[in-house]
Amino acid sequence: MAACLEKHDVPNDVAAARLNLVTTLAISAPVACRHCSDAPCAAVCPTNALYRDGGRVAVEPKRCIGCRGCVMACPFGAIDVVTRDVVVKLGNLAIQGHQKPTVVKCDLCFDRPGGPACIEACPTKGLVLVDGNKLTENSKEKRRAAALASACMSTLPINENLAV
Ligand code: SF4
Ligand code: SF4
The missing domain is CATH 1.20.5 (Single alpha-helices involved in coiled-coils or other helix-helix interfaces)
Known part of the structure; x- marks a missing residue:
């Protein structure tokens, strides 16, 4: 979770972990997006903010309107929607403090040269791609x-x- 948060702690992204650790008395296990081939989150998204791109379910946060349909559709609870401040540009005017909903979901670290940060960080190979x-x-x-x-x-x- 720390590796995921760190990977996304960059401008224009949401600094939050895209996977959760579930612990019981007997076991602990990460719960993450499975990038379903017939992804219900992408099927319900009215704005195509979630869509299939090759082997992953990709995210385009700018298109998200915050309806939370994907949150309810995901069988793994692997999606969240947060609100963040963005700057809106109107001609030469830059308006600060505009609140915009943004979907937060695993993107498989598609733009990270070393591949998924969570897999690299796991010391016991508990996560595999x-x-x-x-x-x-x-x-x-x-x-x-x-x-x-x-x-x-x-x-x-x-x-x-x-x-x-
Ligand atoms: S919350 Fe955003 S990403 Fe999720 S279904 Fe609605 S518009 Fe699509
Ligand atoms: S693949 Fe990347 S975005 Fe997805 S859970 Fe792992 S670190 Fe986070």
């Missing part, structure tokens, strides 16, 4: 492991090729 191919691979591996575990409890032989 995976693509669609890796997800499919992981899913096959889980099904194979489940089939083999089930075969161990059965007296029938199993064809491993059919387990994926």
